[in-house]
Every structure is written in structure tokens, then in C-alpha cells.
Amino acid sequence: MAGCIFCKIAKSEAPAHFVYQDSDISIILDIYPVEKGHLLVISNEHYESIHDTPSRIISKVFRAAAALARIYRVYLGAPGVNVVTNSGRAAGQEVFHFHVHVLPRWRGGGWRTLTMRHRLTSEEAEEVVNMIKPYIHIIEEYLAGE
Numbered sequence: 001m002a003g004c005i006f007c008k009i010a011k012s013e014a015p016a017h018f019v020y021q022d023s024d025i026s027i028i029l030d031i032y033p034v035e036k037g038h039l040l041v042i043s044n045e046h047y048e049s050i051h052d053t054p055s056r057i058i059s060k061v062f063r064a065a066a067a068l069a070r071i072y073r074v075y076l077g078a079p080g081v082n083v084v085t086n087s088g089r090a091a092g093q094e095v096f097h098f099h100v101h102v103l104p105r106w107r108g109g110g111w112r113t114l115t116m117r118h119r120l121t122s123e124e125a126e127e128v129v130n131m132i133k134p135y136i137h138i139i140e141e142y143l144a145g146e
């Protein structure tokens, strides 16, 4: 959709730090992370939010989110992970292109600290991309599974 930042990112017409991309979904770093490793799983096609996204794409996005939750909890030692999608301005949605937040919680604090953000630096982005890189096969396994 014209003017949509996530459409532009999915088509490589705007910059982002990518962890993974296939023909249906992209996994990018959130530009204002709550904590290090805050990722967004987005559909490549434009849908407003979960209520108008086809179930095949919802399934792929959430499978990727589940794989990322496993990577953070089991392999990278995060004590917690939030997996969240916001639908509608009233729910706090700011980018009206379907996406799911995967947010490792290294410090704790849960929902109370969801609004405390910092600007992503290129050093932090590189660190996160390298942290996930050895586990991309887990994302592929989740996406290939029944």
C-alpha cells in the first residue's frame, strides 16, 4: 500500500535490519526496541492487522514468532519473551500493516515496561542479527512443519 513503511521495508524500498525473509514474511528489528532483540514478524503483503489477514499468513507469522520465542528462551537464555500483536489504534497499534512483536525480556518487568524504549543503533542491530543467525534453521523448521 502506498505510503506504508512496512510495505516499503518488505520490498527493500526502505531500510531495515533483517533477520529472515521469504516470499510471505519478513523478520526485522524494531527501530525502537523495548529490550535488545525486539523483533517484528511482518507479512510481506499489506494487511491492516490480524482481523483482515488470511489465515495462511497468520499461521506463518505466528509460527515464526514461536520459533523466535524458542530461540530466545532455549538457546539464548532469555528468562522471558512477550509475543504480541496490536489490532486497532485503541489497542496501541501505530503501524497499520500486520505484524507480531517478539520481545525477549532479559531484565523482567513484563507489561509494566513495554513503553520504555531506546533508539536502535547499528552496533546493537549487528549484534542481534549475529545472535539469531546460528538459529535460522529453527525458524525454517517451524515454517515447514505441519
Ligand code: 5GP
Binding pocket: 005, 016, 017, 028, 029, 030, 031, 032, 033, 040, 085, 086, 092, 093, 094, 095, 096
Ligand atoms: P505497533 O504499536 O503498531 O504494534 O508497533 C509498531 C512498531 O513498529 C513499534 O514498536 C515501532 O517502534 C516500530 N516501527 C515503526 N516504524 C518503524 C520503521 O520504520 N522501522 C522499523 N524497523 N520499525 C518501526
Ligand code: ZN
Binding pocket: 001, 004, 005, 006, 007, 008, 045, 046, 047, 096, 097
Ligand atoms: Zn503495508
